[in-house]
Amino acid sequence: MTTSSRNIAIYFHVHLVSDSTGETLVGLMKASTAQFRNATALEHIHALVRSEAQLEQTLQSIENKPGVVLYTLVNPDRRRRLEEFCRLHKIPAVSILDPTLAMLGRYLGASIISEVGAQRNLDAEYYNRIEALDYAMAHDDGQSVQGLEEADIILLGVSRTSKTPTCIYLANRGYKAGNIPLVPGAPLPVILEQFPKPFIVGLVAAPDRIVQIREQRLMGLKQTGQTDYIDQDRVRDEMRQAKRMFLKKGYKVVDVTRKSIEETAAQIINLYKAHNEHN
CATH class of the missing domain: 3.40.50 (Rossmann fold)
Structure with missing residues (x-):
């Protein structure tokens, strides 16, 4: 790769899909893309996706502007629908909390509570x-x-x-x-x-x-x-x-x-x- 090609700006779509506020996804995306000097993420935040209609609208947006998908969905049916859609359209998708939750589950010997926005309980x-x-x-x-x-x-x-x-x-x-x-x-x-x-x-x-x-x-x-x-x-x-x-x-x-x-x-x-x- 030549020096000039390494300096070419890269713009790409990132769809952040969450049944909560999406702040966790935004923070991770910004921290990750900051490591790629010439990459600029075009953010599409799909927050509070808690119904089938909202999910379908999100999938339509992803299809219209394909890129990568980062998601945190607790509902198993909506999560499965998103994953199948991304597989079908060959769109990279990552559930960002899975590795951390799996590690904590093994360490604690406990199962997760699967509660939407659990980290935001009014405690x-x-x-x-x-x-x-x-x-x-x-x-x-x-x-x-x-x-x-x-x-x-x-x-x-x-x-x-x-x-x-x-x-x-x-x-x-x-x-x-x-x-x-x-x-x-x-x-x-x-x-x-x-x-x-x-x-x-x-x-x-x-x-x-x-x-x-x-x-x-x-x-x-x-x-x-x-x-x-x-x-x-x-x-x-x-x-x-x-x-x-x-x-x-x-x-x-x-x-x-x-x-x-x-x-x-x-x-x-x-x-x-x-x-x-x-x-």
Whole structure:
């Protein structure tokens, strides 16, 4: 294969068929296609497929735009119908949960419950996530500093270190997270020293990357002209002071320069768990 042929963009149809919300399929598909540099998936989400009529409509869509099929169907009849249809039309199809469920079944010596959307039962964990999301929104960007004493995790960082989206992601995992921006010349709230519970993490990034993100933000706000906010030397000094302060306080530090929000949150959760195990 020549270099030019390897660089040709590939577009293909992906049908995500689920009798629940389809979020599991979407996440897996995005993670998988990201490994193929030139491949772009054209998503067709068929969620809440819980009747024969809905399934027939889904099959018609697959026939009209053939590609690959990823599915999570609990109902055995609808699942069998989809599998037979894909075999007949020579369309690759994968039930993405089967290998994991089979492995867990063998390990646990138990059978699955075959309940649609079982992972979304309105249990205590669900309500904890909702409460954590409300908490993250109420304690974003230094709001309600007093209430931060109830946080599981507090994030500190200069502007544009992804504090807010990381807190939202942590909340979706059930962690109460708030964040405080580091403003040049402004001290941290003294009350932070009085918090016995929260696990505090400092977020840092390469100054060049911060400047780039800030420039994009100003452009989005239709603001032009040079300011200290995007001055290379000022930003470099901001980051240097932040790192110095994190070291002095003994806070854990996570570099977000080349990380996605999910990767940043995963690292923070690992640090949080390790911290709790030793305290």
